[in-house]
Amino acid sequence: MSKFVAALPMYDWPETRGEVDAQWARLRDAFRQKGIDAPQAVARSNGDLPPVPGGVRGGDGKLIAPDPATLPADEFDFHQLWLSPALLFGQTCWGPMELGLAQHVQVIAQPSYDAFEGGRGELYSSALVMPADGEPSVASPEDGKPVIPLDLIRGRRFVFNDPDSMSGLLGLTRDLEAMGESLDIFASRGESGGHRSSIVAIAEGRADIAAIDCQSWALAQRFEPAAQGVKVVGWTARRKGLPFITARTTPADVIASMREAVREFGVGG
Incomplete structure (x- = not known):
């Protein structure tokens, strides 16, 4: 079982879960081909996040989020996901990023919005x-x-x-x-x-x-x-648009491999 977590929660409507799962399956397989220990399925609840005894801490050692195990298992706190030290691949919004999240994560890529009226590229x-x-x-x-x-x-x-x-x-x-x-x-x-x-x-x-x-x-x-x-x-x-992100502790070579895979599949750039 992978030690990492992945999630694509921002457009994960009940009616689109099959599409989101298929998108992740393509990325997961591409990541694994590059030697990355990508999880089998996306997380959709606090209960899917690995516990962090003592809570999640930032680079300065200060507590920035509680242990996911202390939260309602059937709910999904997006900030908890974004701050998880186990986050391999996730998606957030530039609002939270500008309000402080950016210091705790790394941006992998930007998705394309060409398929939607009101969107163009990233x-x-x-x-x-x-x-x-x-x-x-x-x-x-x-x-x-x-x-x-x-x-x-x-x-x-x-x-x-x-x-x-x-x-x-x-x-x-x-x-x-x-x-x-x-x-x-x-x-x-x-x-x-x-x-x-x-x-x-x-x-x-x-x-x-x-x-x-x-x-x-x-x-x-x-x-x-x-x-x-x-x-x-x-x-x-x-x-x-909404950036794909990973934990601040994800190694640079892993990020480079994920960026390459994302580009190959045309998911973002």
């Missing part, structure tokens, strides 16, 4: 969605610049997935600030817990607007019925 953007009104959705701009309809969103109820999310909150905040505005443009702000939940909240009339990253928006159009009740009214600027 860059992605978020669709601004509001209740459908019979009018067509706004297409993603070719130049990747933000399309923020200030008059339309002013005074609305904004819902976001997570406070440290680049796609759901931080990116839009920066775009508004560049326009001389702020989140105060909204009548209220609330946390939904996930992009999918934000879409449902809007469709059910509990919120008016949300920023949904382009890959999650594509998934919602495939699998979430509530997506039929919303439409795209604008887009945030394109930014670097």
Whole structure:
């Protein structure tokens, strides 16, 4: 059994688990061909993470996360995953990275978002969605610049997935600030817990607007019925997408081999 952990949790919807498992199987086999002890399956809960007696500590010896064995086994704390010293291959968001995670991990590569409207290469953007009104959705701009309809969103109820999310909150905040505005443009702000939940909240009339990253928006159009009740009214600027990461202690030669494998499979660069 491998001593390492791998996970691809950011787009691991129940309906896409077969696709995520297949993606990991391709990467796992490529890693193993390069002599890397890649785990058989991805982790999907705290119970899948190896215990760290005394808790996880950073490079300076300070405690940065509890022992995974002390957390609810059937839940999945993404920060616990990202900080695990056993993390071989995972995925995070640039929001947590900018807020401190970057000092505890190493970036392997950036995935490609070419397959999704609003994405280009390693860059992605978020669709601004509001209740459908019979009018067509706004297409993603070719130049990747933000399309923020200030008059339309002013005074609305904004819902976001997570406070440290680049796609759901931080990116839009920066775009508004560049326009001389702020989140105060909204009548209220609330946390939904996930992009999918934000879409449902809007469709059910509990919120008016949300920023949904382009890959999650594509998934919602495939699998979430509530997506039929919303439409795209604008887009945030394109930014670097969700990076693939590994533990800060992963050796440089292992990282180099993983980068080569990722490039070979066209998963990222």
